Amino acid sequence: MLKAVSIVIPPDKSISHRAVMLASISEGTTCIKNLLMSEDIKRTIEAFRAMGVRIDIQRRRLKPATPCMNGVAQFIARSCADIKVHGVGMFGLKKPARQIYLGNSGTTMRILPGILAGQDFEVVLTGDKSLSSRPMQRIVKPLREMGANIKSVNYKVLSVNKKEIYPPLEIQGGRLKAIKYKSNIASAQVKSCILLAGLYANGLTSVSEPEKSRDHTERMLKQFGCKVRGEGREVSFKGPVRLKSPRTIEIPGDISSAAFFIVAGCIFPDTKIIIKNMGLNPTRIGILDILKKMGANIHLRPGYNRNEAGQISEPAGDIIVKSSKLKGVTISPKEVVRAIDEVPVIMVAACFAKGRTIIKGIKELRVKETDRIKSMVTNLRKIGADIKIRVAHVEGEYIVINGGKLLHGARVSSFGDHRTAMSMLVAGLLTKDEVIVTGLDCINKSFPGFEKLLYTFSQ
Numbered sequence: 001m002l003k004a005v006s007i008v009i010p011p012d013k014s015i016s017h018r019a020v021m022l023a024s025i026s027e028g029t030t031c032i033k034n035l036l037m038s039e040d041i042k043r044t045i046e047a048f049r050a051m052g053v054r055i056d057i058q059r060r061r062l063k064p065a066t067p068c069m070n071g072v073a074q075f076i077a078r079s080c081a082d083i084k085v086h087g088v089g090m091f092g093l094k095k096p097a098r099q100i101y102l103g104n105s106g107t108t109m110r111i112l113p114g115i116l117a118g119q120d121f122e123v124v125l126t127g128d129k130s131l132s133s134r135p136m137q138r139i140v141k142p143l144r145e146m147g148a149n150i151k152s153v154n155y156k157v158l159s160v161n162k163k164e165i166y167p168p169l170e171i172q173g174g175r176l177k178a179i180k181y182k183s184n185i186a187s188a189q190v191k192s193c194i195l196l197a198g199l200y201a202n203g204l205t206s207v208s209e210p211e212k213s214r215d216h217t218e219r220m221l222k223q224f225g226c227k228v229r230g231e232g233r234e235v236s237f238k239g240p241v242r243l244k245s246p247r248t249i250e251i252p253g254d255i256s257s258a259a260f261f262i263v264a265g266c267i268f269p270d271t272k273i274i275i276k277n278m279g280l281n282p283t284r285i286g287i288l289d290i291l292k293k294m295g296a297n298i299h300l301r302p303g304y305n306r307n308e309a310g311q312i313s314e315p316a317g318d319i320i321v322k323s324s325k326l327k328g329v330t331i332s333p334k335e336v337v338r339a340i341d342e343v344p345v346i347m348v349a350a351c352f353a354k355g356r357t358i359i360k361g362i363k364e365l366r367v368k369e370t371d372r373i374k375s376m377v378t379n380l381r382k383i384g385a386d387i388k389i390r391v392a393h394v395e396g397e398y399i400v401i402n403g404g405k406l407l408h409g410a411r412v413s414s415f416g417d418h419r420t421a422m423s424m425l426v427a428g429l430l431t432k433d434e435v436i437v438t439g440l441d442c443i444n445k446s447f448p449g450f451e452k453l454l455y456t457f458s459q
């Protein structure tokens with residue numbers, strides 16, 4: 001019998017960070033509806049509270065999982081709230097009393113410095129062990145070019161002219177100058193950091209990148225009144241800019257969190273999942289295109305997300321997934337940019353697909369919360385997958401997975417990485433015996449309650 005379930009996934013992490021940041025430095029009060037309340041977003045909220053911004057958590061939004069009518073069981077993730085941010089304006093932030101600890105939040109560590117570079121005080125940003133080993137030169141270099149003074153005692157000399165910098169970062173803000181920056185990596189964190197610094201700089205700030213990365217910052221800047229130009233791989237605007245609150249922002253579900261249920265829906269037999277109110281931003285839905293290419297039975301029911309002023313902010317809608325017969329495919333570096341956080345769970349899908357899957361352009365996976373190539377290859381091999389890392393002369397590393405093998409249980413590790421943990425729990429849905437994943441606390445970074453939701457879904 002076809003099992004039909006309806007799921008509400010937690011709100012988008014990337015959009016939640018940006019909403020708190022822009023609301024804090026804008027003029028006016030912003031009500032952010034359906035904000036993600038995960039570990040990382042709490043770090044961003046606390047960072048702005050430490051700099052004098054009043055942020056009220058108004059109400060937790062969703063009820064616990066409830067069985068629903070019409071024969072469709074409904075499961076709702078609870079990790080969200082409506083909040084009210086009392087914006088202090090571009091120069092209203094205050095020097096924090098102490099260092100700001102950002103836990104494991106890479107997005108805060110890489111985007112917030114853009115704002116801090118424009119302030120007239122010094123801040124030290126610190127993080128946990130994993131965050132303290134994540135490369136920061138990619139944001140430090142352009143910010144220094146703009147005139148910011150950033151120091152770190154945690155660095156490595158890689159070659160004669162190459163140095164990598166890691167947190168803690170000491171940022172002394174000041175007067176900034178606008179730059180035209182050509183980034184050699186497609187990274188929304190780098191782009192966002194420069195754009196936020198550009199708000200404080202005189203003249204045209206522009207960022208170009210090899211492929212278009214997620215564009216949530218540009219979209220939200222427009223909502224706050226900044227005239228951002230450019231749709232493709234280059235975006236620009238003239239500074240300085242005073243941001244004005246749009247009063248309300250509503251955040252749709254996170255496609256990166258939904259990805260685990262989308263893959264589960266494809267590989268689990270006799271299943272139909274309706275995932276409600278999902279963000280469907282074209283720069284984020286690479287996973288849907290890749291899975292469709294693999295033969296997945298996925299349909300979209302588009303809707304739109306409007307703010308109180310009636311402006312369309314982020315495309316949103318429902319995703320309907322049915323059990324599918326997946327086949328192996330080749331995934332290009334360009335496709336990977338639009339599915340960068342979903343590669344671990346795509347590897348899982350490839351293990352259950354018939355034939356060979358090749359995933360190219362995976363270099364950036366080495367520097368996520370953990371080295372995700374290492375974590376996923378180690379774990380999937382432990383449960384019997386046929387998976388190899390190869391290196392091509394020009395394109396660099398790529399992954400080859402020969403799918404369709406019968407997988408078995410094993411004890412595997414999260415490697416402290418939320419997406420590795422959730423991917424392996426999805427893999428465990430269909431193995432011959434149990435997959436035990438150790439170190440599940442990291443899941444709270446983006447998807448509190450994931451294990452319970454997955455368990456309920458699989459019963």
Ligand code: S3P
Pocket residue numbers: 013014015107186187188189190192213214340341364
């Ligand atoms: C993010 C951008 C991506 C992504 C991360 C969130 C963002 O990182 O992997 O989880 O919110 O801007 P990169 O900018 O390093 O690609």
